[in-house]
Amino acid sequence: MGKRSLLGRSIPGTSFIHRLDARVKFIAAILLMIATLSSKSPIVLAVISLWAMVLVALSHIRVRIVLRSVRPIIFLIIFAMVIHFFTVRGTPLFRVGSIVISLEGLTSGLLTALRISLMVIQTSLLLTLTTTPIAIADAMERLLLPLKHLHFPVQEFSMMMSIAMRFVPTLLDEATRLMKAQSSRGADFDTGGLMRRARGLVSILVPLFVSSFRRADDLAVAMEARCYGGTSSRTTLYAMKLQRRDYLFLTAAVLISAFVFLWQG
Amino acid sequence: MIQFERVSFAYQGNEDRENIKAVSDVSFAIPNGSHVVFLGRNGSGKSTVARLMNGLLLPDEGRVIVDGMDTSENAFIDEIRRRAGMVFQNPDNQIIGTTVADDIAFGPCNLGLPAEEVRARVTRALEETGMTDYRDREPYALSGGQKQKLAVASVLAMQPEILILDESTAMLDPSSRRALMELILDLKEKKQLTIVHITHHMEEALLADYVYVLDEGRIALEGTPADVFDQKDCVLSLGLSLPTHIEISHRISDAIGVPYQPEKVTSFDGAVQFVRESLAKVSDRAFFDNSLEKEMSQMTLDQTQGDHSLGHDELSRTTARIKDDFPLTKGRSPKPLQQGLPVVIDVQHLSYAYEGLAGTHVQALQDISLEVRQGEVLGIVGHTGSGKSTLIQHFNGIIPSSRGTVTVLGEDLSERKIIRSIRRKVGLLFQYPEDQLFEETVALDIAFAPKQMGKSPEEVAYSVEKAAKRLGVDHLLVRSPFDLSGGQRRRVAIAGVLAAEPLILVLDEPAAGLDPAGREDLFDDLATLTNEGATLIIVSHDMEAMAKRCDRILVMKEGRVAKIGTPEDIISSAVFLEDASLDVPPAKRFLDALADDFSELGTFAFDAEDATQKILEAAQFMRKKNPAATIDAPAIRHDILSASKNNELFSETAACSIKHDYLPRVSASDTEHEDIESCEKKASSHG
Numbered sequence: 014m015g016k017r018s019l020l021g022r023s024i025p026g027t028s029f030i031h032r033l034d035a036r037v038k039f040i041a042a043i044l045l046m047i048a049t050l051s052s053k054s055p056i057v058l059a060v061i062s063l064w065a066m067v068l069v070a071l072s073h074i075r076v077r078i079v080l081r082s083v084r085p086i087i088f089l090i091i092f093a094m095v096i097h098f099f100t101v102r103g104t105p106l107f108r109v110g111s112i113v114i115s116l117e118g119l120t121s122g123l124l125t126a127l128r129i130s131l132m133v134i135q136t137s138l139l140l141t142l143t144t145t146p147i148a149i150a151d152a153m154e155r156l157l158l159p160l161k162h163l164h165f166p167v168q169e170f171s172m173m174m175s176i177a178m179r180f181v182p183t184l185l186d187e188a189t190r191l192m193k194a195q196s197s198r199g200a201d202f203d204t205g206g207l208m209r210r211a212r213g214l215v216s217i218l219v220p221l222f223v224s225s226f227r228r229a230d231d232l233a234v235a236m237e238a239r240c241y242g243g244t245s246s247r248t249t250l251y252a253m254k255l256q257r258r259d260y261l262f263l264t265a266a267v268l269i270s271a272f273v274f275l276w277q278g
Numbered sequence: 279m280i281q282f283e284r285v286s287f288a289y290q291g292n293e294d295r296e297n298i299k300a301v302s303d304v305s306f307a308i309p310n311g312s313h314v315v316f317l318g319r320n321g322s323g324k325s326t327v328a329r330l331m332n333g334l335l336l337p338d339e340g341r342v343i344v345d346g347m348d349t350s351e352n353a354f355i356d357e358i359r360r361r362a363g364m365v366f367q368n369p370d371n372q373i374i375g376t377t378v379a380d381d382i383a384f385g386p387c388n389l390g391l392p393a394e395e396v397r398a399r400v401t402r403a404l405e406e407t408g409m410t411d412y413r414d415r416e417p418y419a420l421s422g423g424q425k426q427k428l429a430v431a432s433v434l435a436m437q438p439e440i441l442i443l444d445e446s447t448a449m450l451d452p453s454s455r456r457a458l459m460e461l462i463l464d465l466k467e468k469k470q471l472t473i474v475h476i477t478h479h480m481e482e483a484l485l486a487d488y489v490y491v492l493d494e495g496r497i498a499l500e501g502t503p504a505d506v507f508d509q510k511d512c513v514l515s516l517g518l519s520l521p522t523h524i525e526i527s528h529r530i531s532d533a534i535g536v537p538y539q540p541e542k543v544t545s546f547d548g549a550v551q552f553v554r555e556s557l558a559k560v561s562d563r564a565f566f567d568n569s570l571e572k573e574m575s576q577m578t579l580d581q582t583q584g585d586h587s588l589g590h591d592e593l594s595r596t597t598a599r600i601k602d603d604f605p606l607t608k609g610r611s612p613k614p615l616q617q618g619l620p621v622v623i624d625v626q627h628l629s630y631a632y633e634g635l636a637g638t639h640v641q642a643l644q645d646i647s648l649e650v651r652q653g654e655v656l657g658i659v660g661h662t663g664s665g666k667s668t669l670i671q672h673f674n675g676i677i678p679s680s681r682g683t684v685t686v687l688g689e690d691l692s693e694r695k696i697i698r699s700i701r702r703k704v705g706l707l708f709q710y711p712e713d714q715l716f717e718e719t720v721a722l723d724i725a726f727a728p729k730q731m732g733k734s735p736e737e738v739a740y741s742v743e744k745a746a747k748r749l750g751v752d753h754l755l756v757r758s759p760f761d762l763s764g765g766q767r768r769r770v771a772i773a774g775v776l777a778a779e780p781l782i783l784v785l786d787e788p789a790a791g792l793d794p795a796g797r798e799d800l801f802d803d804l805a806t807l808t809n810e811g812a813t814l815i816i817v818s819h820d821m822e823a824m825a826k827r828c829d830r831i832l833v834m835k836e837g838r839v840a841k842i843g844t845p846e847d848i849i850s851s852a853v854f855l856e857d858a859s860l861d862v863p864p865a866k867r868f869l870d871a872l873a874d875d876f877s878e879l880g881t882f883a884f885d886a887e888d889a890t891q892k893i894l895e896a897a898q899f900m901r902k903k904n905p906a907a908t909i910d911a912p913a914i915r916h917d918i919l920s921a922s923k924n925n926e927l928f929s930e931t932a933a934c935s936i937k938h939d940y941l942p943r944v945s946a947s948d949t950e951h952e953d954i955e956s957c958e959k960k961a962s963s964h965g
Contacts, residue, residue: 162813179376180602182418194714197706199730219716231371238364239385240356248387248396
């Protein structure tokens with residue numbers, strides 16, 4: 014119990030963003046990710062921030078939940094920001110001990126933090142929050158389909174991906190449960206010496222591995238019992254056909270990216 | 279039609295170990311449209327038989343034929359698996375899709391059906407299982423019962439003719455179990471399905487047309503449910519139990535010498551009627567016996583007794599006879615709460631809330647206050663989601679108390695520094711604890727807790743041995759925990775918590791998934807702990823086991839304490855139990871059904887034995903009050919004679935084919951008293 018991780022858990026809905034084709038969202042997410050990461054000027058970042066707000070509005074997901082997607086990497090963001098504070102030289106602003114903090118350092122640190130946050134918010138809005146794992150897996154399968162000519166087992170790969178995603182929450186729950194059980198037996202995860210902690214970790218990882226193998230076995234049997242890998246070729250359930258909104262959205266994403274690259278030269 | 283023709287199967291052992299024979303020379307035929315149940319203790323080969331049915335396993339010897347198709351023929355395998363759909367035990371490990379609808383679509387997609395057809399089948403399967411509202415949910419957001427319904431829906435989408443349930447109800451709570459069985463019976467009716475059901479729950483066996491009992495890979499007993507449960511001793515020696523109402527009927531029949539009627543007592547109502555009629559007969563029979571006795575006393579002159587004392591005598595004699603046939607349980611009667619003993623757990627106004635899925639606020643506990651005294655056995659019951667697990671996780675600080683106080687052994691748990699030392703003293707065992715084993719050997723695994731708690735090597739060795747002995751796993755110490763059977767692993771895991779020598783032991787569903795005999799043995803072993811002054815807290819859905827084992831029971835409902843009291847206080851009111859979504863234990867239901875017949879019956883019994891005794895006492899009391907009418911003795915003699923003839927006939931139909939040499943292995947006293955899962959309502963209403 015306690016707080017649930019958002020990893021791999023989408024929030025159902027019927028908003029504009031929810032109904033977009035997963036392939037479009039996938040491509041748009043990659044485009045926007047690159048654009049956001051390569052944006053330098055505050056004006057460009059302001060435009061992307063506006064765009065991100067439009068996305069939030071279109072997705073009908075509460076701002077609090079959107080912001081929570083940043084939480085898992087909050088330390089990374091703070092770290093990147095602090096590094097910029099200390100390393101970028103320019104007009105001295107004030108000093109901490111022997112280290113000079115410059116105006117440029119401060120702005121570049123804040124911009125970096127903004128950049129990473131925007132990137133995470135956009136990707137999670139487009140993918141994890143509004144798209145079911147199976148739709149993502151399906152989209153990947155479609156996008157990778159040309160690789161079939163190179164004898165890449167695309168369908169098996171996407172089945173593997175979707176099962177992996179299906180089991181993320183299950184395994185997270187199991188890890189939590191094991192952690193509680195082993196703590197009750199005196200295992201340590203955050204106090205005590207290195208050896209104690211290592212033993213604590215082993216007591217979680219070994220059973221987790223063992224049970225994953227057992228699950229894999231069970232699942233293989235369950236799949237076999239439902240005729241997987243049989244003689245007939247599998248039906249592809251979701252015939253994906255692009256709608257007007259998909260073209261509209263893709264155009265917008267392309268325009269935003271183009272703007273970023275052109276503006277910065 | 280599923281035919282097994284002299285089928286044998288062995289699992290390939292590891293390099294150094296022999297092959298493990300799972301099924302030996304089994305033959306049977308399951309006709310279309312029938313409902314067949316397979317029973318047997320853990321490891322008797324039930325699941326193997328199930329997996330042989332749809333070609334998941336192929337026989338080493340013999341043939342398995344489904345609707346004329348041999349499972350070893352590759353060309354038939356897809357068609358066989360389509361026809362014979364299977365629902366497995368673990369709800370989590372059989373859902374493949376990432377949403378409910380996707381999972382249902384998985385099978386039909388594998389058949390290569392057109393997408394339109396697949397979608398239509400998904401919609402239909404959702405409707406048929408009442409899961410339409412959950413169509414786009416992801417599996418983790420479903421309850422255990424819903425996951426199993428989804429598994430049934432996924433099989434239905436294949437349009438099967440046979441539904442194989444491999445212990446599909448084992449991991450569910452009683453109400454979800456009933457809901458699933460209701461669904462299955464409904465589907466069987468509507469779609470003329472053949473049902474093959476593997477289970478540990480005897481009540482579920484009563485729903486069947488035919489029952490097979492497996493033991494060591496062979497069919498040890500077979501027949502209609504009435505025939506099988508007629509073979510009382512045989513059933514018990516196979517590690518099974520009798521449904522409570524059948525056990526009461528057996529006991530009453532033994533006690534007052536009225537012939538047992540297997541067909542009649544199979545249903546709950548039939549059993550009640552049987553007991554009612556038998557007791558009506560016995561009040562007459564006292565006269566009948568009385569007249570016999572008089573004939574005898576004429577020869578031995580000094581034997582002259584009044585009607586009254588004779589009747590009385592008969593009943594006490596019969597009570598003695600019951601005890602021979604069904605030895606007394608090692609179960610304990612609840613001891614009154616002694617005010618003098620120290621309070622070991624003191625919970626005051628505890629509340630706890632957490633953030634659930636998609637930011638919802640879940641109030642798990644609401645103003646709980648509770649005192650647990652040293653040496654008592656406290657049971658905690660409540661519907662799924664009533665806050666039981668959350669509460670027990672407060673007892674050793676796994677969940678820090680946020681509002682209210684938890685004081686354990688005099689220490690306030692909000693003081694985080696003392697948590698380590700508290701965990702030494704409070705052992706907490708979660709559900710399915712066998713999943714937490716990780717060391718190379720059983721000995722090392724059991725030693726983990728005492729080692730972590732800083733005991734010296736000698737102390738560790740001593741505690742390991744003591745804990746292993748208590749749970750009967752001392753002969754397994756050098757084995758790898760991963761090579762053991764499920765029941766053994768469960769015991770090793772419990773020993774692993776006991777080795778820390780906790781003063782308080784908290785167990786969450788310790789017996790879930792074990793066969794009846796294994797369940798009873800485990801509870802017996804745990805009960806010995808309290809003799810040494812330890813305090814035991816058990817969380818369970820099994821109302822009968824709780825009534826029998828606990829001194830006090832705490833009933834939780836929607837995060838609050840609904841009631842706390844002796845088992846009698848809690849169980850006496852069926853209305854209260856139903857209000858808290860709990861099962862009414864079958865022994866109590868039996869008494870309630872007879873309440874109108876006997877004014878002095880009372881409303882509470884621990885188990886079948888207790889219920890029998892109470893019924894006999896009540897009958898005796900009634901007879902004292904209004905002496906029985908004179909009746910036609912010879913007519914009754916005739917009645918009884920012909921009835922007992924019938925009885926013999928029935929016994930022959932279900933010949934017990936257990937080999938003599940392994941009969942004594944399970945001593946009668948170990949298997950005698952079964953805690954019966956309370957799936958009874960179903961059983962009786964369908965019986």
